[in-house]
Amino acid sequence: MKGHPLQNRFVLISGCSGGGKSTLLAELAARGYQVVEEPGRRIIADELASGGNALPWVDTATFLRRAIDVALQDMEMAKIHSGWVFFDRGLVDAASALEALTGEPMLPPICAALRYHRRVFMTPPWPEIYVTDAERRHTFEIAAAEHRRLMETLPTLGYDVISLPKISPAERADFVLTTLGGCVLPKA
Template sequence: MNRLVLMSGCSGGGKSTLLAELAARGHAVVEEPGRRIVKQELEGDGAALPWVDMAAFARRAIEMAIADHAAAREQAGWTFFDRGLLDAAAALQHLTGEPVLEKLGAAHRYHQRVFLTPPWPEIYTTDPDRRHGFDDAVAGYDRLAAVYPTLGYDVVTLPKIAVAGRADFILDCLPREPRQQ
C-alpha cells in the first residue's frame, strides 16, 4: 500500500497548519518544497524565486519533490506531504507547455486519495514567501482540482473546519493499518 499522502489545493488554505497538527500526532510530514526553496533562494542570489523566475522555481521544486518522495518511501506509517511533485509539475506544464505532468506523475505515485484545501478567503493571508493574491491562489486551485483526477487520483476536498477536525477527517479517510507494498 502506498502510504505517501498528498495535501494540495489552494495556496493559503491551511495545509501547513494541518501538517503541523498531523506531525503533533506523531505522523511523518514533508514541508512544502516551495517554502524551502524560497528560504534557500533568499539566503543566496534569489534567482529561482516564484516572483523572479517561476519556471526555474518549478524546476527546483520538481527536483526537491522527487528527492522527498524517494526518502519518504523508506518510512513506516503514513507520510503527509504539503504539496509535492505533481503540484510543481502542473505549474511547470502550465507555464511552459512542457508535457512533464503525466511522465513524472506515473513514475512517482502518491496514495490514491489526494486531499485538497479549498479556497478559504477567511484564513488566506500573504506573507514574505506568499506574495500572490487570493485570485491567483484560486486560479491555481482550479488547475490542480482539474489535474488530479486526470492522473487517476481520488480527490477529497477538505471541509472548512478547525484544524483538529480536518486532521481527524483525513485520518478517517485512510485505511487504519498501513501495510508495506
C-alpha cells in the first residue's frame, strides 16, 4: 500500500517504550533532520503542569484520544518541511492503543488516509536501558506487550516493519538513514 507522496517523507519510529526512540530522534535532530517529539510525553507534561486528568494512569481513553488529535496536528504541521521528518510515535500508536482499550474500530478509518513512509522502524524491548520516570510509570512487561501489539498491527496496515538493532544511537541513526537510502532526501 503506497501512501501520499508527502507522507513518503514522514518516517515513524515506534516500538517498545524505553527502547531508545527519543534518543535516536535526538541523534537525527543533531544531524539536522526534522523530528517530531512523542505526542504522549507532551500531553503528560501539559496535564501534569495544569493538573489535568488526560493521563494514561488516570483516564487512558481520554489520553489516547488526545494523542490521536496531537498526532494529526503533528502530521499537518510537518507538511511544511521538504526533507525527511522523523516521528517519535504517532497516529498508529495512539489509534492502535485506543482500539485495543475500547474495541472501537480506530485503525482503518484514521490510518488509511494519513500514512507514514512504508518502512516503520521499531525499537525492540531492551530491558538493559528501560527506566521509569514521572512520565513513564508503566512496567517493562506492559511496554513489551505494547511492542507486540504494534508488531502485529503495523503489517496489517501495509507497513514494512524494520526492527532496530540494539546498538548505539549514532549507529541506529546510520542504520535508519542507510535503510531509507534508496529514497535520499535533503535534511530540511
